[in-house]
Amino acid sequence: MKKTLSAFVALSALLAVSTSFAASGPDGATLLKERCGSCHAVSRTTGAKKSKTDWDKTVVRMMGKGAKLSLEERRTLVTYLANTYK
Ligand code: HEC
Numbered sequence: 001m002k003k004t005l006s007a008f009v010a011l012s013a014l015l016a017v018s019t020s021f022a023a024s025g026p027d028g029a030t031l032l033k034e035r036c037g038s039c040h041a042v043s044r045t046t047g048a049k050k051s052k053t054d055w056d057k058t059v060v061r062m063m064g065k066g067a068k069l070s071l072e073e074r075r076t077l078v079t080y081l082a083n084t085y086k
Helices: 002-021 029-035 052-064 071-084
Strands: none
Touching: 029 071, 052 071
């Protein structure tokens, strides 16, 4: 558990650093459609309401299950989810 938490903290730190090197990739809506709809309906996501922290946790959890997202894409998607499904 402690190990998981520090991995999470390290990832979050990396994420903060990568913010200043924002590259233009797919937008949040596209990522959601393409990366989050393969195991369950996208409505599983669009029916949820979460804070940004909780969305980040959910997305990291889904990455653990096999969702494919780079750090940059994770940031874009979490921002999109937090602004849209709150
Ligand atoms: C590899 C398969 C897989 C992918 C890809 C996937 N999910 Fe999931 N997701 C699951 C499974 C299995 C569950 C139900 C079990 C659970 O909640 O752990 C679930 C449950 C959920 C839930 C409901 C539970 C909660 O924590 O609120 C949400 C919301 C969710 N997924 C969002 C997403 C998002 C956003 C993405 C894209 C980043 C995504 N999922 C991609 C497998 C996947």
